[in-house]
Amino acid sequence: MDYTIVVIAIFIVALVAVGGALLVIPRRQVGPAEKKPEIERPEGGSGAGATAVAEDEEAEGATAVAVPEAPAVPAPAPAPQVELPPPSAGRLVRLRARLAQSQNVFGRGLLNLLAGDKLDEETWEEVEEILITADVGVTSATQITDALRTRVKVLGTRSADEVRALLRAELLAHINPDLDRSVRTEPHGDRPAVILMVGVNGVGKTTTAGKLARVVVGDGGSVVLGAADTFRAAAAEQLQTWGDRVGATVVRRGEGADPASVAFDAVAKGIEEGAGTVIIDTAGRLHTKTGLMDELGKVKRVVEKKAQVDEVLLVLDATTGQNGLRQARVFAEVVNVTGIVLTKMDGTAKGGIIIQVQRELGVPVKLVGLGEGPDDLALFDPEAFVDAILESS
Structure with missing residues (x-):
């Protein structure tokens, strides 16, 4: 009996000792690496959108959604570089x-x-x-x-x-070296000199207008170009390119616009800007078509309500020979042609057309085109021309 009580007492003391020891042993600390990462929330985020973002980040192996980039905005086209053409002299x-x-x-x-x-x-x-x-x-x-x-x-x-x-x-x-071959490009007070470019299709009228603008700018003048060829859509674009290269304003309208109205507006723009010269490119016309030729006369009359027309330059292809002379006669009857521009003089042995066209019309050849380069239009010099012919032998 006493023995049993002693055993029970010892057992109770042992349990109490073990239990106290367990209470004294501190709990193991969890290291920083073992802490469960917290999910970042967007600042100020709330509602369904923020919850969806949190759930996507918590999902194991979730795939990131690529946000498409905004389309690149194309850089603006560089402004065309303004050129300074060489002077006309020589x-x-x-x-x-x-x-x-x-x-x-x-x-x-x-x-x-x-x-x-x-x-x-x-x-x-x-x-x-x-x-x-x-x-x-x-x-x-x-x-x-x-x-x-x-x-x-x-x-x-x-x-x-x-x-x-x-x-x-x-x-x-x-x-006839005594003929006046100067091209009148000087303004009259507050009115610019006005030059009309006329001729049939395909002789290089628009190109000649652009090259003439380079001649004027190269000599220190200022130019406004009038795109009065409204029947050919490419003509206005072509003239715009020529104008951009020398810093000349180009007045243009939509395809099919009234050519006389465009010409009038070009002169008005020239007056507004104080330009010295206005060069107006007209549509190519068949010299056999009475209606088209009458329209050319209208362009000249309308322009003269605003300023004097100083030059009417008839552009002829030097390779057309007698046909070119027939064209010249008809144009001279409709508008007062003051000078001839002969293009394509670099590819023909028919330079005698200069003598014939002057004899028939009493109008001097004032300019000649001697190539496709932008500065291949030259003031006609009779002595230089004849010397070049005789120098070739």
């Missing part, structure tokens, strides 16, 4: 080699015949034929041939230098 001289190459058949053929050992009737007929083939015209060709024949007989000798001098003098006399 352009034809600089282009002499090109002119000589295109006219070498004309000049070399004449010099070879005239410097030959025998100048009989057959030779003189060949001289006249070369002149006619070069579009000098029958009347002028006969006059030049007769004059050369007379002078050769008087001189008696025909050295190469003498022949060259004789031929030069005769060609110059028929080209």
